[in-house]
Amino acid sequence: MKNLTELFKVTDGGKFSLADYSTDYTGDYEKINAETILKELIEQISRKQTELYATNRQSLLIIFQAMDAAGKDSAIAHTMSGLNPQGCQVYSFKQPSAEELDHDFLWRHYKALPERGRIGIHNRSHYENVLVSKVHPEIVLNEKIPGINKIEDIDNELWKQRYKSIRHFEKHLTANGTIVIKFFLHLSKKEQKERFLKRIAKPDKNWKFAYGDIEERKRWDDYMEAYQQAIAETATDECPWYVLPADKKWFTRIAISTIVLETLTALKLQYPELPDDERANLQKAKAVLEAEKD
Template sequence: MENINIEDFKVKGKIELGDFLTKLPIDTEKEQEELALDAIQKKLSKKQDAMYAHNRYAFLICLQGMDTSGKDSLIREVFKEFNPRGVVVHSFKTPNATELEHDYLWRHYLALPEKGKFAVFNRTHYENVLVTRVHPEYILFENLPGIEKVEDITPQFWENRMEQIVNFEKHISQNGTKILKFYFHMSKEEQRKRLLKRLENPEDNWKFSTGDLKERDRWDDYMKYYEEAINKTATDFAPWYIVPADDKGVARYIVAKTIWEEMQKLTDITEPELDPKVKANIEVYREQLKK
């Protein structure tokens, strides 16, 4: 596990999703995966505490993938050692009435992390160029000028929206937010197995939705639009990582290791030092408390 090279998953040029593996050709036991992840979790927790005290950087972790690709369980496992005050998770669902009264990025701006904190977007602003590409009729709910029907949505509309997303990410990056974007690359066969598991295990029944099957029928469309979105929005300041997601344990390790390596690059993060006057009088304060 330790030999996994994060750079192998980073998008560095134009890609085709079909060229990427959904499962790495390595044999690992579940216990090995858990031990490797546990070691990184502890390091991440300590570094995050220092980042919180340093109060200059924030991290935005973006998770995208098809239904059942493991986003929810990854959040639980990767971030469970974090101090709860240092990480906030946002699961973006269908925009509500208030959100639709604003531009599509508005609700994502509201959820950006404070300095010193992590925000995890479980489904992200990319839904606005993924789900809406597969179902362009959803755009009509945004009540945009010049768009009265689906036929009014031109290819240039999507080009503009991609550019807006890149500008959004560039803006927050220049103001201290580190952005890491992960696409969970799962095979259609693996999704079939996971959906069946939801139906066959009573404790998992609640996770199943008939909508999952409807979206599964549009698999090829989603792959096409994911590929296009990744190619148009992978930048140095907001890189994409294509994570093989058929093995959840390996996927969790890759994400955790990526975050750790990015945090290591922030060499100026230090815990603030005690005020010199307070430090000089530590013994005085200690004696006061003893009395």
């Protein structure tokens, strides 16, 4: 059986179909062992993060996309819990501000990229511009794009150009040392219903629910079509998508952590070696410290 990284990886959209990917797959894993497995994965990721930070030549950008209630927030909280905050930054993208709308759709995402040596996590991302904006094309009108004054002006060419811009954007990042991995948490419509009902039933979860979520749920098929095309158009060897089953949160977290760890391991990171003069200075410093009187 393929390992989790290969099992869920999409690098060529030519034959991609969401229907080929399960929402409740757990393989040979069992929930009873999930906590132990996840703890070990988190510890290993933490060590790799330190190597990434020390090397200071590459960065890692992790993108999370999903329907509401798919578990993005909790997945980030659990799988990244072992990271050193000094080497990690998380951005959650909401509706663009007036300032952001006065720039191209990628501008605010450029600003949020991780520096060398750091891990950046984007909760939603530049893909919103070919997902929610495609389901609700009226949003595009707020961008004040020349020649687009009404919904009828928004045609397939605009979306083709956006997919192309995203591919070029991610290729540019990769060429300059940013590793990009993209997670789509593939939730079933049935499971989303159950999670919505739990949010309504529990007072401490009410804040996570809005009636607008029900209105968006009515567009489920439109969103699935938008996700399928976005993944198909932007999955590449350099910047793959991972379509992860999201009905079982415990398994989703194991899959995410496994893929992040294997991605970092593949970089073959090593702590930088000091030049001879710096090594000599270390020994001098050691001698000075040992000679001190308590």
